Amino acid sequence: MTFGDTNFIGVVNAERYKSFVDQDWDLDGLLTHFSNEMKEGNILVCQMTEEGIEHSWSVDIKIGTEEITHQYFRKAVGYINVTDNKLCLVDC
Known part of the structure; x- marks a missing residue:
């Protein structure tokens, strides 16, 4: 992903994910929303930094139960529903 101010x-799964959080959202509400959507299998998300920074990230996506043997900065593990064989990589 090219760099930008992201956390x-x-x-x-863009077909199933409920993107609206709240017009007056705060970080706790956003984290609750992400948690709820992860439980529904609509998103896998991880916080990259405590504050937004401009940086380019390399993202590795593993499917199945393959063990990760190399170093990583952050990791999200879980299940996600797939609609029409499509998922989107997003920064927030």
Whole structure:
């Protein structure tokens, strides 16, 4: 992903993910929303930094139960529903 001011990176099922959080959202509400959507299998998201920074990220996506043997900065593990064989990589 090219750099930008971002805190989160995720893989999203755009067909199922409920993107609206709240007009007057705060970080706790956003984290609750992400958690709820992860439980529904609509997103896998991880917080990259405590504050937004401009940086380019390399993202590795593994499918199945393959063990990750190399170093990583952040990791999200879970299940995600796939609609029409499509998922989106997003930064928030």
